[in-house]
Amino acid sequence: MSTTLGGLKMNIDTLKISRILHKTTSNQNSGCYAVCWVQNGAEAIEINKTLYNNVSNAVFFLSPDHDWKILKKGTTTSSGYVLYIPKDVLNHPTFKNLHITEVRLLNSHEIPKINLSPGIETRIKAILEMMDELLSTNLKHREEAILSLLNTFFVYCDGKCNIKSVITDNNSRSALVYKFKKSIDQNITEHHEVRHYAKTLNISDKHLNECVKEVLGVNAKHLIDEQLVMRARHNLKFSDKTIKEIGYELGFSSPDYFSYFFKKHTGTAPSQLRKS
Structure with a gap:
């Protein structure tokens, strides 16, 4: 569904949340930014042909020009979530003042990595689940609610209590x-x-x-x-x-x-x- 919020036209339905369930999860929405929250059970993430190990309990911010895939153990349990965010959604005025969308994170040549502070994980999971639920409904004002939840997600990720770094195997x-x-x-x-x-x-x-x-x-x-x-x-x-x-x-x-x-x-x- 296309909608106009704050004078900006965008397709909120192209925002998507997927669980990391299969042995290999790769980029399915090449025109979107991807925020990968990798939890226990994941073995590695491969980005632009480079393999990074020790990736559990971290959030990665990947731009549309990154070629990536997540490798996990052969279990049926989820190893996290992937949030696909269209470029037009990130251009919305809701996010204009957030540090997270200023070149340094989602537009950086380096690959930002965040280890969520213990206790924050439950809040992040709840936010993603509410966003996913709203995407499947036709509730009145759902677009505003989804943008608000996405904004809250970014605020939590950008919190000072979390550990921010650039992805490497040697940090x-x-x-x-x-x-x-x-x-x-x-x-x-x-x-x-x-x-x-x-x-x-x-x-x-x-x-x-x-x-x-x-x-x-x-x-x-x-x-x-x-x-x-x-x-x-x-x-x-x-x-x-x-x-x-x-x-x-x-x-x-x-x-x-x-x-x-x-x-x-x-x-x-x-x-x-x-x-x-």
């Missing part, structure tokens, strides 16, 4: 930081110290801090504190647990220390946030 520091962030996600309720995570990664505190600083521009402790604040805020806003229960579940030694930590990092006491 060891980015890979290390991703492992650190994943370990935080899995162990944050028990361990709040950088020393613990450095030890599990078999590196020194200093080296871990150097890697995080180089890749994300912050120190390692910042990522731990950021995750604690995010979880605390979510529980305070969307659960019926008491402040005391939330503090203990997040690994704080006392309710007072939890309140001190939360106010220090947000400027707001837990009790104030709960009332807002």
